[in-house]
Amino acid sequence: MRKVQITGWGMSVPEKVMTNAEIEKLVDTSDEWIKSRSGISERRICGDEESVATMAIEAGKRAIERARIDPAEIDLVILATLTDARLLPSTAAYVQEGVGARRAGAFDLDCACTGFIAGLGVAAQFIATGAMQKILVIGADAVSRILDWTDRGTCVLFGDGAGAVVVEAGDEGIPLSLYLRNDGSAANALTVPSPMGVRSELPANREFVITMDGPAIFRFAVEAMVDAAREVCDRSGIALDDFDLVIPHQANLRIIQAAARALKVPMDKVYTNVERYGNTSGGSIPLALAEAVDAGRIKKGDRILLVGFGAGMSWGALTLEWTAETASARLSEIPLAAATA
Ligand code: COA
Numbered sequence: 001m002r003k004v005q006i007t008g009w010g011m012s013v014p015e016k017v018m019t020n021a022e023i024e025k026l027v028d029t030s031d032e033w034i035k036s037r038s039g040i041s042e043r044r045i046c047g048d049e050e051s052v053a054t055m056a057i058e059a060g061k062r063a064i065e066r067a068r069i070d071p072a073e074i075d076l077v078i079l080a081t082l083t084d085a086r087l088l089p090s091t092a093a094y095v096q097e098g099v100g101a102r103r104a105g106a107f108d109l110d111c112a113c114t115g116f117i118a119g120l121g122v123a124a125q126f127i128a129t130g131a132m133q134k135i136l137v138i139g140a141d142a143v144s145r146i147l148d149w150t151d152r153g154t155c156v157l158f159g160d161g162a163g164a165v166v167v168e169a170g171d172e173g174i175p176l177s178l179y180l181r182n183d184g185s186a187a188n189a190l191t192v193p194s195p196m197g198v199r200s201e202l203p204a205n206r207e208f209v210i211t212m213d214g215p216a217i218f219r220f221a222v223e224a225m226v227d228a229a230r231e232v233c234d235r236s237g238i239a240l241d242d243f244d245l246v247i248p249h250q251a252n253l254r255i256i257q258a259a260a261r262a263l264k265v266p267m268d269k270v271y272t273n274v275e276r277y278g279n280t281s282g283g284s285i286p287l288a289l290a291e292a293v294d295a296g297r298i299k300k301g302d303r304i305l306l307v308g309f310g311a312g313m314s315w316g317a318l319t320l321e322w323t324a325e326t327a328s329a330r331l332s333e334i335p336l337a338a339a340t341a
Pocket of ligand 1: 037113212213215216252
């Protein structure tokens, strides 16, 4: 089996910043409550001309530029998202066109906030078997579009964003290890109805927004992250202490801290940006990964553990070694792609 390496990375968030003070004007909450319960100070929100597709295209273009490849070399575009710009076609179809991957296949993958880990795991199989050579994996969500802005239990926690990587075969580093689980018996803890669902379950107001059992998910999330981190370490044969950086799903700082405490991982080995972006769902882990590289928190040879959870209820982890040169990679400003969906 061939090894799998990340050769390009990129992120994209909308320009519009929404602070806790702005949310205070919409629902009965406070900056103090949001910060103390979740660690979140602000989040980004898509403007009228932005969508999951525009963010995914921008993050994807940046990853392709960093990988220094021609987009026509890409064999497959995998977009992990739950906030499709349209129900048909897949948003990946717009992204394939938007990044110029004209020889690629493309599909969306819905594994909620665990989607990027699942997508990278799927891509790794195609690369490892030799079926494909270069794959663009993107995690992106515009969760603001499915929020009930009158529900203080959910609207304070989420934001919009995207991250992307290019993966290719290579000789360096440790083999990528994946652990992926789902417990469908808890599937109703976090849902968004669909117009195609059972008629008796359609919301009377036809608003298709998130409903969530926050405290139940909190308990699940800590256990799930601990389980996934331990299991993926077993699979990779590398002790948790020997990882240089853990990049968790950025849902809530307290969930991250509780899982780190249980795993005895010091917080200086855990990357967080939830305070600035909130929970960007599928975008969360790749956005944090790309930002960590650009912030100099990841260098060649570092061992990285990605760990996440989400609706489903799904959870998983993935380990890899960072093999790309980071110092020489300078991000040129690529203008946001014209809205395609
Ligand atoms: N502002 C003020 N009060 C709020 C509030 C808000 N934005 N949202 C909820 N509350 C209230 C509730 O109504 C409840 O009041 P009650 O006790 O009078 O019924 C109380 O706060 C709940 O407080 P607490 O039990 O301390 O909440 P918590 O510590 O569990 O924090 C969450 C609530 C939602 C922040 C937390 O449970 C959480 O983050 N869960 C995980 C959610 C998640 O990550 N979902 C996405 C998964 S991918």
